[in-house]
Amino acid sequence: MRLAHDVETVRSAERALMARLPEGALMQRAAAGLATACADLLGKVYGSRVTLLVGSGDNGGDALYAGARLARRGAGVTALLLSPDRAHAGGLAALRAAGGTVLDAQDRNATERVGRADLVVDGIVGIGGKGGLRPRAAELADAARGTVVAVDLPSGVDADTGEVRGAAVRADATVTFGTYKPGLLIDPAREYAGALRLVDIGLELAPAETGLEALQYADVAALLPRPTGESDKYRRGVVGIVAGSARYPGAAVLAVAGALHGGAGAVRYVGPAADAVLARFPEALVSAGPPAKAGRVQSWVIGPGLGDDPSGLHDVLASDVPVLIDADGLRLADPATVRDRAAPTVLTPHAGEAAALLGVTREQVETERLASVRELAARYDATVLLKGSTTLISPPDETRPARVNPTGSPWLATAGSGDVLSGLTGSLLAAGLAPLDAASVGAHLHGLAARHAADGAPISAQDVAGALRSAWQDVTENLFA
Numbered sequence: 001m002r003l004a005h006d007v008e009t010v011r012s013a014e015r016a017l018m019a020r021l022p023e024g025a026l027m028q029r030a031a032a033g034l035a036t037a038c039a040d041l042l043g044k045v046y047g048s049r050v051t052l053l054v055g056s057g058d059n060g061g062d063a064l065y066a067g068a069r070l071a072r073r074g075a076g077v078t079a080l081l082l083s084p085d086r087a088h089a090g091g092l093a094a095l096r097a098a099g100g101t102v103l104d105a106q107d108r109n110a111t112e113r114v115g116r117a118d119l120v121v122d123g124i125v126g127i128g129g130k131g132g133l134r135p136r137a138a139e140l141a142d143a144a145r146g147t148v149v150a151v152d153l154p155s156g157v158d159a160d161t162g163e164v165r166g167a168a169v170r171a172d173a174t175v176t177f178g179t180y181k182p183g184l185l186i187d188p189a190r191e192y193a194g195a196l197r198l199v200d201i202g203l204e205l206a207p208a209e210t211g212l213e214a215l216q217y218a219d220v221a222a223l224l225p226r227p228t229g230e231s232d233k234y235r236r237g238v239v240g241i242v243a244g245s246a247r248y249p250g251a252a253v254l255a256v257a258g259a260l261h262g263g264a265g266a267v268r269y270v271g272p273a274a275d276a277v278l279a280r281f282p283e284a285l286v287s288a289g290p291p292a293k294a295g296r297v298q299s300w301v302i303g304p305g306l307g308d309d310p311s312g313l314h315d316v317l318a319s320d321v322p323v324l325i326d327a328d329g330l331r332l333a334d335p336a337t338v339r340d341r342a343a344p345t346v347l348t349p350h351a352g353e354a355a356a357l358l359g360v361t362r363e364q365v366e367t368e369r370l371a372s373v374r375e376l377a378a379r380y381d382a383t384v385l386l387k388g389s390t391t392l393i394s395p396p397d398e399t400r401p402a403r404v405n406p407t408g409s410p411w412l413a414t415a416g417s418g419d420v421l422s423g424l425t426g427s428l429l430a431a432g433l434a435p436l437d438a439a440s441v442g443a444h445l446h447g448l449a450a451r452h453a454a455d456g457a458p459i460s461a462q463d464v465a466g467a468l469r470s471a472w473q474d475v476t477e478n479l480f481a
């Protein structure tokens with residue numbers, strides 16, 4: 001599991017560790033890891049040009065000490081000080097002793113030093129940052145033409161939420177210390193961070209304290225349902241799909257396609273698109289409805305392509321099995337009825353749907369993704385999966401960590417791919433996964449399937465469904481990687 005911790009937790013772990021170590025030891029560990037990453041990015045250190053953007057805090061200190069290490073290996077290093085009176089004194093002395101140059105960031109040569117650097121190191125602010133970059137820092141960051149490496153975080157992004165409220169550094173890579181910060185994994189900040197590298201500086205952080213987690217291959221592989229000798233199709237779980245309409249029969253087909261690859265033993269389709277579903281998937285069990293008469297299921301998925309027909313919703317929400325609500329179902333479902341359910345509910349809105357449910361604008365959801373998913377989970381007392389470039393999943397209990405899915409691909413932004421995800425996740429629920437696990441495993445496989453299918457070229461939602469098998473194989477094959 002990849003863990004991200006919020007700033008308060010990082011600060012207290014830092015205090016505990018610092019109390020046991022000689023002064024400055026932690027910063028030396030950070031700077032050593034940073035210098036190694038910079039050297040890897042440069043390829044050849046000797047003769048390279050490195051410019052450090054140095055703010056007033058310890059983030060600038062890390063940059064200065066790393067700069068000193070690179071200067072000792074033959075790089076030409078210039079530090080540009082944004083707050084010359086408050087720059088880290090020990091770091092400055094080390095850089096000067098190693099032969100580096102120090103300039104005031106207001107110096108008329110400063111912009112040019114950034115522009116011709118092979119590597120620009122962003123040590124403007126780290127976890128002590130508030131709001132966007134100030135004007136001079138923003139100007140200098142904009143002038144970078146070489147590789148940009150951010151120290152701990154791209155300066156200007158919010159470490160805890162991933163919000164970007166003003167100008168921020170756009171990094172090719174971020175070298176972060178001790179643990180990931182939530183903002184490195186959540187959009188929009190995630191887009192600013194580039195490739196991530198974690199440097200172990202010895203911080204001790206318990207998983208329970210975490211604010212955010214991301215499943216990795218081994219976690220997903222361990223959660224995937226696996227049939228045994230005792231399995232039969234009913235024991236593996238039956239997922240019921242209430243989707244599609246005369247106008248949108250395709251949504252039903254795509255949701256069933258996803259469900260057939262999620263590990264349930266059978267897929268029951270209820271609704272007006274039975275002919276279309278059977279034509280494509282003769283293995284589906286179909287009925288015209290209502291859901292209560294369709295036979296026993298272990299989970300329901302309701303919503304894709306439903307249009308304005310709320311008729312199935314009552315039966316589904318009254319059932320005692322997990323229910324996943326997507327698309328039109330989100331608009332039609334009454335929040336109080338969802339909250340009062342005894343069995344778990346999973347909601348899977350995209351940003352526009354989440355905005356409508358919260359009564360805010362789509363832009364607000366997109367800027368405050370973590371707060372939005374948390375708020376919806378609390379309002380509906382449900383597990384909520386907020387779709388987007390990085391999908392977020394919040395359990396109903398806000399004291400438990402949220403999850404983020406890193407496997408997505410922009411090729412997934414294609415009509416109907418969300419229907420595949422709801423069928424898939426519903427199937428994982430029927431197979432017995434807990435709601436948070438079903439949603440995060442579903443998002444992981446779905447994103448991976450898109451990557452397998454796309455391979456650099458456009459894909460359709462059917463292609464995503466078709467690649468779910470290879471995504472599943474990929475995850476299980478990598479179990480011991």
Ligand SMILES: NC(=O)C1=CN([C@@H]2O[C@H](COP(=O)(O)OP(=O)(O)OC[C@H]3O[C@@H](n4cnc5c(N)ncnc54)[C@H](OP(=O)(O)O)[C@@H]3O)[C@@H](O)[C@H]2O)[C@@H](O)CC1
Pocket residue numbers: 010011014026027030055056057058059060061062124125126127128129130131132133134137151152153156177178201203
């Ligand atoms: N935690 C750990 O274990 C370790 C942490 N380490 C490192 O320390 C870093 C944290 O250092 P830190 O606490 O000194 O804060 P930091 O981020 O440098 O900012 C400081 C000052 O910046 C200013 N400022 C604020 N916003 C701003 C803005 N938008 N634009 C411009 N300036 C802005 C503000 O001062 P102001 O100018 O407002 O008075 C604030 O006081 C951490 O990220 C990591 O790199 C490692 O060395 C070792 C282990």
Ligand SMILES: Nc1ncnc2c1ncn2[C@@H]1O[C@H](COP(=O)(O)OP(=O)(O)O)[C@@H](O)[C@H]1O
Pocket residue numbers: 327350386387388389390391408409410411412413414415416417418419420421446
């Ligand atoms: N830029 C992006 N990068 C990665 N994944 C994306 C991006 N945009 C959308 N997605 C994913 O594509 C899917 C689209 O679902 P949705 O919006 O419900 O579409 P539809 O309703 O047409 O099926 C979701 O899984 C979402 O997370």
Ligand SMILES: [K+]
Pocket residue numbers: 059122123124125126150151152153154155
């Ligand atoms: K930084």
